[in-house]
Amino acid sequence: MMKEKITVGFINLGCAKNLVDSEVMAGQLIQDGYALAASPDTADVVVVNTCSFIRDAREESFEVIAEVIELKSEFPDKKLIVTGCLTQRYQKDFADVNPDIDAFIGLDDLPMISKIVAEITSDTNKQIYEISTENPTKVFEPTLPGLSFSGNSFSYIKIAEGCTHRCAFCAIPNIRGKHRSRTIDSIVGEAEAILENGIKEINLISQDTTFYGNDLKDGSDLPKLMRAISNIGGDFKLRVLYCYPDKQLEEILETMGELPQACHYLDIPIQHSHPEILEAMDRKQTIEFVEKIPEMARKILPDITLRTTCLLGFPGERKEHIDHLMDYIEKSRFDHMGSFIFSAEEGTPAYDMGNVPSVKETLKYQEQLMQLQMQIVAEKLESKIGQKDRVLLVGRSIEEPDVWIARSDGQAPDVDSCTYVVGAEHIKLPDFIEVEYTDIAEYDLVAKARVE
Ligand code: SF4
Numbered sequence: 001m002m003k004e005k006i007t008v009g010f011i012n013l014g015c016a017k018n019l020v021d022s023e024v025m026a027g028q029l030i031q032d033g034y035a036l037a038a039s040p041d042t043a044d045v046v047v048v049n050t051c052s053f054i055r056d057a058r059e060e061s062f063e064v065i066a067e068v069i070e071l072k073s074e075f076p077d078k079k080l081i082v083t084g085c086l087t088q089r090y091q092k093d094f095a096d097v098n099p100d101i102d103a104f105i106g107l108d109d110l111p112m113i114s115k116i117v118a119e120i121t122s123d124t125n126k127q128i129y130e131i132s133t134e135n136p137t138k139v140f141e142p143t144l145p146g147l148s149f150s151g152n153s154f155s156y157i158k159i160a161e162g163c164t165h166r167c168a169f170c171a172i173p174n175i176r177g178k179h180r181s182r183t184i185d186s187i188v189g190e191a192e193a194i195l196e197n198g199i200k201e202i203n204l205i206s207q208d209t210t211f212y213g214n215d216l217k218d219g220s221d222l223p224k225l226m227r228a229i230s231n232i233g234g235d236f237k238l239r240v241l242y243c244y245p246d247k248q249l250e251e252i253l254e255t256m257g258e259l260p261q262a263c264h265y266l267d268i269p270i271q272h273s274h275p276e277i278l279e280a281m282d283r284k285q286t287i288e289f290v291e292k293i294p295e296m297a298r299k300i301l302p303d304i305t306l307r308t309t310c311l312l313g314f315p316g317e318r319k320e321h322i323d324h325l326m327d328y329i330e331k332s333r334f335d336h337m338g339s340f341i342f343s344a345e346e347g348t349p350a351y352d353m354g355n356v357p358s359v360k361e362t363l364k365y366q367e368q369l370m371q372l373q374m375q376i377v378a379e380k381l382e383s384k385i386g387q388k389d390r391v392l393l394v395g396r397s398i399e400e401p402d403v404w405i406a407r408s409d410g411q412a413p414d415v416d417s418c419t420y421v422v423g424a425e426h427i428k429l430p431d432f433i434e435v436e437y438t439d440i441a442e443y444d445l446v447a448k449a450r451v452e
Contacts, residue, residue: 007042009047014049020205021110023148044078048080065101081101081102081120145189184224187204191229210244238262240263245289249266250300265304265410266307272310309338392407393405406418419435
């Protein structure tokens with residue numbers, strides 16, 4: 001009888017960039033003769049890909065690891081591999097205090113996954129530690145470029161790894177190393193494979209997507225990359241996520257305007273609006289851009305959707321800084337906004353700054369800021385009723401089988417709201433459909449399919 005393949009299940013935590021790392025490992029495993037498990041319960045080996053951006057993310061990672069260890073006590077043959085930012089950040093300290101974890105993989109060592117799975121499934125007692133460096137320098141191309149963990153409608157392409165900025169609150173450059181870009185040819189090759197698999201939307205991601213190509217010193221940059229992907233041709237969407245507020249934005253927006261596939265969508269985490277706080281965050285160079293981005297973006301692309309993220313409770317933040325941010329958000333009218341609260345991260349300049357505002361106070365301000373944003377969103381959504389649009393149908397509602405789930409150019413996967421569509425029976429998923437907006441449902445839009 002043929003021996004069944006060893007199965008590996010992934011639990012992915014954190015951001016889409018981590019998801020891509022899981023796809024890289026999964027592709028490697030498939031190529032080396034392993035199979036993917038539908039869930040950790042049924043997997044011979046569970047890989048937990050951790051996040052360590054802020055304290056909440058770390059706590060979630062530890063909780064998930066503890067759950068898998070619990071599962072291992074029920075199924076003693078099951079193996080656990082931990083990888084991602086938490087492993088990379090704490091290295092040997094993390095491994096030493098977690099004897100129940102069978103293997104650790106560093107960020108530069110992801111392609112070692114098959115070798116490690118082979119070792120832990122053949123030697124039942126050995127803990128493997130495969131973290132080759134404290135300063136990652138690699139950026140991986142997926143082994144199976146068409147493999148997508150995000151379903152069959154959209155895919156992420158990680159175009160670069162690491163970050164060369166040094167925002168005072170952020171541990172990412174310490175964990176993931178300096179920015180390094182993939183080549184345009186490699187990314188276009190991946191995009192072609194993804195589109196051949198029927199995916200309809202490509203999302204370009206990295207820690208700082210605007211910085212793409214700077215390190216290659218061959219003239220590559222984000223506008224050139226966008227054009228090269230657009231030149232593949234065909235009916236698909238191209239979205240850019242995680243931009244940094246800097247001088248190349250104008251050209252990026254103009255490029256979005258030129259390319260038929262580009263979503264008119266700008267994801268631009270400003271973090272704060274007050275110059276003193278931006279300076280303290282070591283984001284001084286963004287001050288003039290933060291001020292002018294909303295107006296500049298709408299001047300170049302009047303139909304653009306703007307998304308941002310704000311960080312509250314940074315050391316030294318006072319009521320006047322919050323008032324400034326509230327005024328800015330009210331005036332700027334972003335379509336989507338996320339916020340998070342400062343977490344003092346070891347190894348970052350902000351860790352020792354002290355003068356951290358009280359969490360209670362910061363939570364109160366966060367609530368006020370999100371209330372304000374909710375009003376803005378409600379008004380914006382209301383104004384869409386009666387408008388026509390072309391959206392990407394991505395799935396069917398489980399509760400209401402006659403309702404389809406779709407996303408417009410202004411709705412990015414995973415982070416934004418969606419559009420519920422009725423009357424789309426004639427469309428095969430995933431595909432585009434012309435709709436007219438008829439209602440809103442909290443943060444979401446409701447639409448009916450247009451029959452010409
Ligand atoms: S741009 Fe700043 S916040 Fe973003 S990953 Fe780089 S250092 Fe962190």
